[in-house]
Amino acid sequence: xxxxxxxxxxxxxxxxxxxxxxxxxxxxxxxxxxxxxxxxxxxxxxxxxxxxxxxxxxxxxxxxxxxxxxxxxxxxxxxxxxxxxxxxxxxxxxxxxxxxxxxxxxxxxxxxxxxxxxxxxxxxxxxxxxxxxxxxxxxxxxxxxxxxxxxxxxxxxxxxxxxxxxxxxxxxxxxxxxxxxxxxxxxxxxxxxxxxxxxxxxxxxxxxxxxxxxxxxxxxxxxxxxxxxxxxxxxxxxxxxxxxxxxxxxxxxxxxxxxxxxxxxxxxxxxxxxxxxxxxxxxxxxxxxxxxxxxxxxxxxxxxxxxxxxxxxxxxxxxxxxxxxxxxxxxxxxxxxxxxxxxxxxxxxxxxxxxxxxxxxxxxxxxxxxxxxxxxxxxxxxxxxxxxxxxxxxx
Amino acid sequence: xxxxxxxxxxxxxxxxxxxxxxxxxxxxxxxxxxxxxxxxxxxxxxxxxxxxxxxxxxxxxxxxxxxxxxxxxxxxxxxxxxxxxxxxxxxxxxxxxxxxxxxxxxxxxxxxxxxxxxxxxxxxxxxxxxxxxxxxxxxxxxxxxxxxxxxxxxxxxxxxxxxxxxxxxxxxxxxxxxxxxxxxxxxxxxxxxxxxxxxxxxxxxxxxxxxxxxxxxxxxxxxxxxxxxxxxxxxxxxxxxxxxxxxxxxxxxxxxxxxxxxxxxxxxxxxxxxxxxxxxxxxxxxxxxxxxxxxxxxxxxxxxxxxxxxxxxxxxxxxxxxxxxxxxxxxxxxxxxxxxxxxxxxxxxxxxxxxxxxxxxxxxxxxxxxxxxxxxxxxxxxxxxxxxxxxxxxxxxxxxxxxxxxxxxxxxxxxxxxxxxxxxxxxxxxxxxxxxxxxxxxxxxxxxxxxxxxxxxxxxxx
Numbered sequence: 001x002x003x004x005x006x007x008x009x010x011x012x013x014x015x016x017x018x019x020x021x022x023x024x025x026x027x028x029x030x031x032x033x034x035x036x037x038x039x040x041x042x043x044x045x046x047x048x049x050x051x052x053x054x055x056x057x058x059x060x061x062x063x064x065x066x067x068x069x070x071x072x073x074x075x076x077x078x079x080x081x082x083x084x085x086x087x088x089x090x091x092x093x094x095x096x097x098x099x100x101x102x103x104x105x106x107x108x109x110x111x112x113x114x115x116x117x118x119x120x121x122x123x124x125x126x127x128x129x130x131x132x133x134x135x136x137x138x139x140x141x142x143x144x145x146x147x148x149x150x151x152x153x154x155x156x157x158x159x160x161x162x163x164x165x166x167x168x169x170x171x172x173x174x175x176x177x178x179x180x181x182x183x184x185x186x187x188x189x190x191x192x193x194x195x196x197x198x199x200x201x202x203x204x205x206x207x208x209x210x211x212x213x214x215x216x217x218x219x220x221x222x223x224x225x226x227x228x229x230x231x232x233x234x235x236x237x238x239x240x241x242x243x244x245x246x247x248x249x250x251x252x253x254x255x256x257x258x259x260x261x262x263x264x265x266x267x268x269x270x271x272x273x274x275x276x277x278x279x280x281x282x283x284x285x286x287x288x289x290x291x292x293x294x295x296x297x298x299x300x301x302x303x304x305x306x307x308x309x310x311x312x313x314x315x316x317x318x319x320x321x322x323x324x325x326x327x328x329x330x331x332x333x334x335x336x337x338x339x340x341x342x343x344x345x346x347x348x349x350x351x352x353x354x355x356x357x358x359x360x361x362x363x364x365x366x367x368x369x370x371x372x373x374x375x376x377x378x379x380x381x382x383x384x385x386x387x388x389x390x391x392x393x394x395x
Numbered sequence: 396x397x398x399x400x401x402x403x404x405x406x407x408x409x410x411x412x413x414x415x416x417x418x419x420x421x422x423x424x425x426x427x428x429x430x431x432x433x434x435x436x437x438x439x440x441x442x443x444x445x446x447x448x449x450x451x452x453x454x455x456x457x458x459x460x461x462x463x464x465x466x467x468x469x470x471x472x473x474x475x476x477x478x479x480x481x482x483x484x485x486x487x488x489x490x491x492x493x494x495x496x497x498x499x500x501x502x503x504x505x506x507x508x509x510x511x512x513x514x515x516x517x518x519x520x521x522x523x524x525x526x527x528x529x530x531x532x533x534x535x536x537x538x539x540x541x542x543x544x545x546x547x548x549x550x551x552x553x554x555x556x557x558x559x560x561x562x563x564x565x566x567x568x569x570x571x572x573x574x575x576x577x578x579x580x581x582x583x584x585x586x587x588x589x590x591x592x593x594x595x596x597x598x599x600x601x602x603x604x605x606x607x608x609x610x611x612x613x614x615x616x617x618x619x620x621x622x623x624x625x626x627x628x629x630x631x632x633x634x635x636x637x638x639x640x641x642x643x644x645x646x647x648x649x650x651x652x653x654x655x656x657x658x659x660x661x662x663x664x665x666x667x668x669x670x671x672x673x674x675x676x677x678x679x680x681x682x683x684x685x686x687x688x689x690x691x692x693x694x695x696x697x698x699x700x701x702x703x704x705x706x707x708x709x710x711x712x713x714x715x716x717x718x719x720x721x722x723x724x725x726x727x728x729x730x731x732x733x734x735x736x737x738x739x740x741x742x743x744x745x746x747x748x749x750x751x752x753x754x755x756x757x758x759x760x761x762x763x764x765x766x767x768x769x770x771x772x773x774x775x776x777x778x779x780x781x782x783x784x785x786x787x788x789x790x791x792x793x794x795x796x797x798x799x800x801x802x803x804x805x806x807x808x809x810x811x812x813x814x815x816x817x818x819x820x821x822x823x824x825x826x827x828x829x830x831x832x833x834x835x836x837x838x839x840x841x842x843x844x845x846x847x848x849x850x851x852x853x854x855x856x857x
Binding site: 006008009010011012015017018021022216218219223225229232233234237 | 404405587588589590591592594595607610611614615795796797798799800803824825826827830831833834837838841842843845846847
């Protein structure tokens with residue numbers, strides 16, 4: 001046998017390949033911008049380790065983003081590509097850049113991704129639409145919990161005096177812990193760990209690095225390539241079980257999380273906890289001369305369940321809607337101002353379906369601009385009535 | 396930890412390797428390999444490291460006793476006591492739930508008001524393998540086939556060697572004794588390339604063939620009641636190749652890793668799907684287990700010395716226990732019984748079988764093995780009977796998702812399993828094009844490791 005070159009043997013090639021892959025992986029983790037490896041705003045802009053929820057003063061403009069359900073379930077054919085323009089202010093929230101500096105804010109909105117408005121454009125999120133409808137500046141502080149200390153701090157920064165705190169409670173989410181300010185992400189934990197040796201800058205930088213190192217562009221690209229093969233023909237779609245296709249009465253398919261129909265609402269979330277939290281929060285905010293509005297936001301399957309062809313989905317939707325009604329009643333009985341968006345959203349969904357239009361994205365868990373508008377129209381009169389006579393100036 | 400994981404490839408293996416070759420003294424290397432074996436094991440569940448340490452210590456002390464004493468009574472004590480402890484641990488962790496469940500079923504069937512219950516017992520990964528290692532060591536020492544070692548770290552390194560710790564091959568001390576003795580004299584360059592060659596082939600078998608097959612057939616078999624006859628056959632054909640490439644891939648990786656540390660781990664698979672009869676199959680499939688069952692169970696029972704009836708009895712006992720060793724489930728016992736019956740039947744029909752053309756023998760043997768895998772793969776007896784009735788009846792149904800991928804991988808797997816040379820028949824000296832091709836396939840494997848959680852090896856559960 002002729003003498004073979006060692007450089008072509010696995011003993012050289014394979015370790016070299018492993019070393020090259022490792023170096024490439026680490027380099028890409030540290031250098032590739034997150035919006036290059038993400039398909040929507042949430043992953044591209046979130047700063048899970050830092051003080052601010054989104055990267056401050058950043059403008060995100062992508063022509064083809066799509067929904068989280070289409071991504072989670074690898075349902076390429078149901079992707080609804082659309083353009084997203086998302087701008088964050090100096091505090092890292094989804095607001096016009098000048099709003100915080102201008103001051104004189106009448107209300108601050110807290111909540112989850114629904115309120116943050118990562119699936120709608122600038123000017124279409126709940127705070128922006130409330131601002132337009134009420135004529136008073138509403139500051140978007142989502143995602144975040146309205147712990148009294150946080151409200152105080154933010155009210156001072158954005159110039160809110162005797163204002164209104166709007167708390168979005170999403171049907172499937174837990175109530176925030178009572179009287180606790182959770183340290184924000186990794187940088188908060190870093191500060192408490194380093195104690196006097198920490199500086200805000202050091203912890204933010206460290207947290208950012210750790211966050212970047214946790215996301216591997218190589219893994220993202222490899223997964224994307226592999227998912228293309230998981231088309232049902234070459235390989236089964238392993239992610240398909242995460243989501244369900246629900247056929248609506250008008251024949252269109254809509255994606256929902258598979259678990260939304262598998263679990264009854266009562267064991268899933270303790271609504272008593274929400275009532276207890278909101279009652280406590282209203283009392284605490286009153287001490288600071290602020291008022292509270294709780295906005296009950298239904299999940300997509302609760303809004304669209306009655307309009308699907310599936311009896312299971314219809315029954316599940318009625319159960320979740322009834323649970324939200326119970327929260328609504330309990331809060332009213334305790335004197336907490338509450339807006340339940342389920343009814344308006346269902347009614348709007350029914351009307352829009354007739355013209356093949358929707359209030360939630362078909363491929364995403366979140367509402368679209370139309371859904372936000374419906375909710376804003378339900379909240380705005382309540383906001384107006386609370387602000388009337390409270391001394392807050394109007395534009 | 397899994398061989399097919401990034402943490403193993405990027406961190407564990409390089410560190411283990413570099414430190415190992417920096418150490419010069421024999422005992423240091425034994426201690427280092429012992430330590431890394433425990434680290435490797437602790438990645439699964441650190442709480443069970445103590446169990447392995449106990450098993451190791453008991454067998455080591457028994458070995459010292461067998462080394463020191465000639466008195467038959469003391470020697471018998473050194474044989475029986477540690478084996479009893481080992482089997483008690485194995486029995487408790489692996490078979491207690493199974494025993495209680497079986498007793499409860501029998502009691503219910505006989506309408507006896509009896510119900511056993513106990514805590515949910517976690518099966519420690521690899522217990523079947525390291526228990527086998529310690530038992531074969533004690534028996535060999537008792538038989539004076541080996542001289543037990545006085546060096547504790549040499550023995551603990553043998554038991555906890557990470558390359559063979561959790562899924563074998565079952566390496567007997569005598570097979571590795573020489574290499575362990577000369578662990579400080581080995582030149583790393585000598586076996587570096589052959590080690591990586593074995594490891595690469597194993598990784599390709601596991602990740603590209605076995606895992607891709609599993610990606611199609613596992614979801615299909617999860618809904619086995621909906622499968623058509625054709626799909627059921629395809630799934631079982633797929634499983635036949637999956638289990639072969641999964642376990643032989645693991646064995647190749649273990650052999651390759653052994654070479655990197657100067658330890659020659661013996662062959663575990665010899666193209667079993669080229670077997671021409673049941674005896675031949677068991678000479679080729681999981682060789683380390685079948686030879687252990689032969690040497691430590693079948694022959695001590697009497698082997699084939701006392702006529703056809705006793706031989707059949709011994710075969711059945713061996714194969715039933717061999718089946719049970721694979722898992723605490725009646726389907727594994729059925730699988731063992733099925734192969735026992737094949738072996739017994741072959742002994743009776745040997746002249747007629749051997750007269751068949753070799754192609755027919757191979758084809759028929761593969762078919763028989765494939766049918767046997769139904770018992771092995773089925774989670775329950777109803778599942779096994781349903782699969783068999785679907786295979787041998789006619790049921791139509793929708794095409795399973797991923798059919799084209801399954802057919803493509805089945806074709807590649809069939810060529811490799813039936814016609815290709817196995818890892819031990821290769822020279823491991825690759826021409827440039829072949830070397831580059833191998834590296835390219837390994838690169839795809841690494842990318843697949845990035846895609847998701849690495850898939851555990853099938854034999855981890857045994």
